[in-house]
Amino acid sequence: MTDVPDPVARPGGVVVDVLAVRVPSYTRQVLDGSLGYDLPTPLVPGPTCVGRVRGVAEDVFGHQVGDLVLCNSLYSSGDAVGSPDEILIGWTGTGTPRSARMQAVWRHGSFAEQACYPASCLTTLPGGQEWKRTELLPFLASLAIADGGLRKGGLRGGQSVIVNGATGNLGGAGTMAALARGAARVIVTGRRESALSALAQLDPRVRPVVLTGDRARDTAALLAETDDGADLLLDVIGATPTTDPTLACVDALRLRGTAVLVGGVRHDLALPYQRIQRRQLTVTGSFMFDSRTALEVWELVRSGALDLSPVGAHVFGLDRFEAAMESAESLAGLDYAVLMPRW
Known part of the structure; x- marks a missing residue:
């Protein structure tokens, strides 16, 4: 763990205070290179997270300071280019020159106190300020990925x-x-x-x-x-x-x-x-999720139609990242390891 400069809200971007981020079970294999992920360095790694908006660029109008947001790490070059490239911010890319340019701009991920994401990657969680168990919110990403598959089917x-x-x-x-x-x-x-x-x-x-x-x-x-x-x-x-x-x-x-x-x-x-x-x-x-699916899943959780109480979050601070990886490797089912940088 080290200190790096605070991220700045570049055009089209939003800076968030990272509240909670799941540590996937395969994190160690990503970082040691055994999975062959495309990792430009230097890099602050980390996948999809939940954060609170700290600052927005001048050209961003859909997010407000203080909003609770789900930050999707999936960022696409867009369908209009015929064969779009996609990166997982702070995680991996497709290895193409265009993917490398995307990573150069949107490189760093969520294993940090603050992160900057494209505004298009954020889903505001209405009423999220009232939610008490922040450590459970990273599970929304898994729910959205799974629900996206169910919707596709x-x-x-x-x-x-x-x-x-x-x-x-x-x-x-x-x-x-x-x-x-x-x-x-x-x-x-x-x-x-x-x-x-x-x-x-x-x-x-x-x-x-x-x-x-x-x-x-x-x-x-x-x-x-x-x-x-x-x-x-x-x-x-x-x-x-x-x-x-x-x-x-x-x-x-x-x-x-x-x-x-x-x-x-x-x-x-x-x-x-x-x-x-x-x-x-x-x-x-089906791959990852979109904002519409994330919002629907959140409304299911918020309404009580989808109960998160069976989910077991094992919480670690940034200073215990190694222990978080070890825990993630051993957990199964509805238990997962979560980093809470401000915990």
Whole structure:
């Protein structure tokens, strides 16, 4: 940890006091280079955070000093350029010359007392000043990512959903979002039985399925928890040695079902051509979230339709960053490590 100059609100930018930021379980692998992330140096790293607006540039009119905001680290060069580049501010880029120019301007992230973000990356949380448990607010980012996937898959009330990789933080968020959106049944998968059992305590609609690694056997177990297959697969599984868990879940989709890929699988997916064609399945991807989704998730939380009380935030100050990384590596499900620079 070191002192750096306070960020300045450059054109189009907003400076925030960082209140809380989740430390992802893979943070150490990002910083030691083993994940191959594009990290320009020197760098203040750190992903999406929750902050309070401290200052705005003269050309920013949609945010006010004092606003509580969710700061999305995803920044895009825009659809008009044909093949847009995207960076995760303070985290990674696409490695292209344009991405490098974007990172040069919007480089530093949220593992700090203050940060500067493009105004377009901020979502104001109405009524957020009344929220007492700031340490839970970084979970909004996971909820928004998961809910964005559910929206992409066209989830409707009364449908059945498979959340593959539910033992992780994003999987827990996907389970909670699906329940809040009115899913009739949420089948949660993973290898850690204890984490799945904890999710099952959230609601009787949650059905845990412990994966065995045998694709046919896992598909049969999933089908046994559905009525002739699930309507939607939200695949949030992380890096795995094989794609069989994802393919087992695809095999468990009903006629005209949809698979939404949100996770971190790093292998090519050998999709079953004939099954997709004859059962008229849809396979699509979803990445991060937009302000509309973030605001909807916040309103679900604010109204009480989505209860954050089961979430366990393990809080660390900046001076205990190493301990925060260690904690993040060991936590699962609805527990996560969070840095609170002013804690």
